[in-house]
Amino acid sequence: MGNTITIIVNNKPYPVEDGQTIMQALDKIGFHLPRLCYHPKLSVEGACRMCIVEVEGSNNYVTSCTAKVAEGMKISTNTAELRKARRDILELLLDSHPVDCNTCERNGNCELQDLARSIGVKIRQFEGEKKQYEIDLSSPAITRDPNKCILCGRCIRMCSEIQGVNAIDFTNRGFDSTVVTAFNSPINSSVCINCGQCINVCPTAALSEKYYTVELFRELSDSKKIKIVQIAPAVRAAIGEAFGMEPGTNMEKQTVATLRKLGFDKVFDTQFSADLTIMEEGYEFLNRLTNNGILPMITSCSPAWIKYAEQFHDEILPNISTCKSPMSMMSSILKTYYAKKIGADPLNILSVAVMPCVAKKYEAQREELKIDGIGLTDIVITTRELAWMIKSAGIDLVSTKGEEFDNIFGFSSGAATIFGVTGGVMEAALRSAYELYVGETVVDIEFNELRGFKGIKEAEIKMGDKNIRVAVAHGIGNANAILEIVKEDPSRYQFIEIMSCPGGCINGGGQPYAGSEYIALNENLLEKRASVLYQIDRSKTIRRSHENPEIQRLYKEYLERPNGPKSHKILHTRYAKKSPRGVVYNGKM
Amino acid sequence: MNNNLKIREDIDDRKEKLVKFIDEKRGKGYNKSALMSVLHKAQEIYGFISTEVIEEISMCLGIPTASIWGVVTFYHFFTTKPRGKYIISVCLGTACYVRGSKRILNKLKEVLGIGLNETTKDRLFTLEAKYCLGCCGLSPVMMINDEVYEKLTTKKVVEIIKNLKAESEVHYSEIN
Known part of the structure; x- marks a missing residue:
């Protein structure tokens, strides 16, 4: 960025900073040009031509996302010719588009549809040739x-x-x-x-x-099944957005109530099993630390990260914690301990998970997670799918009176809540690991250096005689960068948290679409979602996983001890190199 | 020598050739920018660009396979399917067309038993269309590899194919 220059927009002068594109400058002075291919966090493509403007002295329309401002530049944004040109461009897109808005998933939340409205496509002149491709339904996710x-x-x-x-x-x-x-x-x-x-x-x-x-609605009407649902931390931080609520509204209790209205017999909290994860992962870490195990240990909660590592970095697999993700831990406990406790056949339990994540659908199908041949999570739906189900069933989420989670897997510590945001798993793990290792309580349990949306975050904690260096990465690009650091200097970190999605689960691939005010990856939006989780954490009296009395009881009644043989059978998994076609190059540009 | 073994060696030879070419390019400081010339070389050596070759190039140049696939499918010159020993390019340009090249094309389809842009099972012939070969005075024309065949009739075409078949003792059917 450089000096202030003056540009003339629609005959009025505006001071703007030099060095930016016309679109960036116009955004700041209150002209929001239409756009489709542009995204502020990605490189500029200049493909869709929607953001064209007229610049005096230029023979052609100028794409404002690629052209930079210059002193005295005379720009028109809304002439009759421009409006017609933009409409023509959009109509050409619509000509070969199915235009099946009524039956489309994104009806009402589609940028193409929104533009057609705002640009003023009133009549359709042509019916273009349509594309005839098969829909790729091969992936479970x-x-x-x-x-x-x-x-x-x-x-x-x-x-x-x-x-x-x-x-x-x-x-x-x-x-x-x-x-x-x-x-x-x-x-x-x-x-x-x-x-x-x-x-x-x-x-x-x-x-x-x-x-x-559709499958879930059908299962919900099966009166013979015991229908149990769990919801991930990040779901409550964002589902309100799908109902027009301000981002950053905590919808925990309303979501629990609507899930009961949908017909679930029990509503449990993935945060309970997040506490369980901390116990297992925390002890696994201490075990590796004190017994010269393989370090740095890397977290295993993010299923997309796991698949990435299995494909591109099989050399790092021994470093990844063998813990199942919180979702799979919950389902494991439901199909073993809980089934026995309530005297039910595990096959008669329908275990459903509401996740901010698309990759969890893939995770649920992983063979190696099964216990004695029994599948764990039967159906995974995203936050978006739950929002649709609630609307489709005619339930009013916003004015529903809030309810509490069911016992016994509804109680969780504050540490479990922050799993949903980047740095949260590490912070939760440190809160417990410190105490379990040193034997004293941590005074300041908020690790601010692990919070926020910086790509790679680092911290150093003195644990008794040891200095523990930890790192947090979110987004696979950043994860890759950390792996490079580890390759150079294997002893630099002892513990690493990796989340596949930028921002962590709050920005998962299954979260509500960003509304008109925000765009995907917008940091203000992510901050608002994160603030919900940090607030819930602060409001709890128990903020360390190992203090959760239900967790302590579970170990006493069933699992015996963290990282023990029983918990290894139920709560741990394994990884193996995967080589789908095209995995020869790991994508470092 | 066992026939299969000979084929195997042939393939290894080709790979060696390609890798050597890439190494030369990299020696001159070209990496990603060498992609087009490497693809041309690969097609020259193999006759087509297979997924295995794309993976090899991806590894050598550090370009994701999805991107190379994009480049290969963007340019008509590259083909991802094996092509025949004889590439028949029938001219469908205006002059040839009005002088009946469509009939020539149909006859070829009939004689060879394949459609446009397809290759015969014995990997002898690939049938393609071109839009003006620049010898309208000789129309209708076609090219087989580098040779131009002029003033064609359906009768002539049948004869040409028959001769080529007889000429060609080596069958390429299993090499790739």
Whole structure:
């Protein structure tokens, strides 16, 4: 950024900072130009041409996302010709689009639809040739409908620039262009890690999660089954947005009440099993630390990260904690301990999880998680799917009177709540590990250096005779950077938290679409969602996982001791190298 | 020598050739920017660009496979399917077309038993269309590899194919 210069917009002078693009400058002085391919966190593509302006002295329209401002530049944003040109461009997109808005998942929350309205497409002049592609339903997590794709390329840039996975790119040319995986293979057999960040930046419904709502509604009407649901921390921090509430509204109790209204017999909290994760992971860490085990230990909660590591970094697999994720730990306990306790057949228990995450759908299908051949989580739905189900069942989430979680897996510590935001798992682990190792209580339990949205966060904690260096990464691109550091200097860190999604679970691939005020990845939006979790943490009297009395009871009655043989059978898993086609290069650009 | 073994060696030779070419490029300081010339070389060596070759190039140049796949499918010159020993390019440009090149094309389809942009099972012939080869005075024309065949008739076409088949003792069917 440089000096202040003057540009003339629609015949009025405005002082703006030099060095930025016309679009950036106009955004700040109150002109929001239409846009489809542009995203502030991604590189500039200049593909959709929606953001064109007229610049005096230029023969052609100028794309404001690529052109920089200059002293004395005369810009018009809303002439009759421009309005017509923009409308023509948009109409061309609509000509080959299915325009099946009534039956589309993103009806009412689609950038293409919104633009058609605001730009003023009133009559459709032409019916263009439509694309005829098969919908890719191969993946248990992500669905791709190339017919709805407008080729903005945001998903490609997200996948390569932020996530460094490079699962998709443009193929063919002209009208035949589509976004596909390498060799046009089904998503299921590609290197896609199911993080779902592409879904969040897609302006249309070309990418979405695989829906399990119909199946779940059917199961809910089965009176013979014991229907149990768990909800992840991040769900309560964002679901209100899908009902028009201000981001940052805590919807925990209302969500519990609506889940009962939907027909669930028990509503449990994934935060309970997050506490359980801390016990297992904390002891696993202390065990590695004191017995010369493999360090740094890396967290295992994020299923997309696990698939990424299995594909691209199998050398790091021994470093990853063997703990199942909190979701799978809850389901493990439900199908073993809980089933026995209530005298039910585990096969008669329907274990449903509401997650901010798309990759959890994939995780739920992993064979190695099963206990004695019994599957754990039967159905995983995203926050978005739950919001739709609530609306579809005619339940009023906003004015529903809040209710509490069911006993006995509804009680959790504040440490478990912050699992939903980047740095949270590490903070929770340190709160307990410190005490369990040193034998004294930590005075200041809020680790501010682990909070916030910096890509890589580091901290150093003195634990008795040991100096523990920890790091936190969110977004696979940052995770990759940390792995590079570890490769250079294996003893630099002892404990690392990795979350696949930028911001952590609050920005998961299954969270409500950002509204009109915000765009996906907007830090203010993420901060508001995070603040919900930090507030809940602060409001609790028990803020350390190992102090959760229900956890203590579970160990006494069933699991015996953390990291013991029993808990290893029930709560731990294993990883193996995966080599889908196209995994030869790990994407460091 | 066992026939299969010979084929195997042939393939290894090709790979060695390609890797050597890439190493030369990298020696000159080209990495990602060498992609186009590497793909051209790969097609020259193998006759087409297979997924295995893409993975090899991805590893050598540090470019994601999805991106290379994008480049390969963008340019018509590259093909991801094996092509025949003889590439038949029938001209469908205006002059040839009005002088009946469509009939020539149909005859070829019939004789070879394949459609446009397809390859015969014995990997002998690939049938393609071109839009003006620049010898309208000789129309209708077609090219087979580098050779131009002029003033074609359906009768002539049948004869040409018959001769090529007879000429070609080596079958390429299993090499790739």
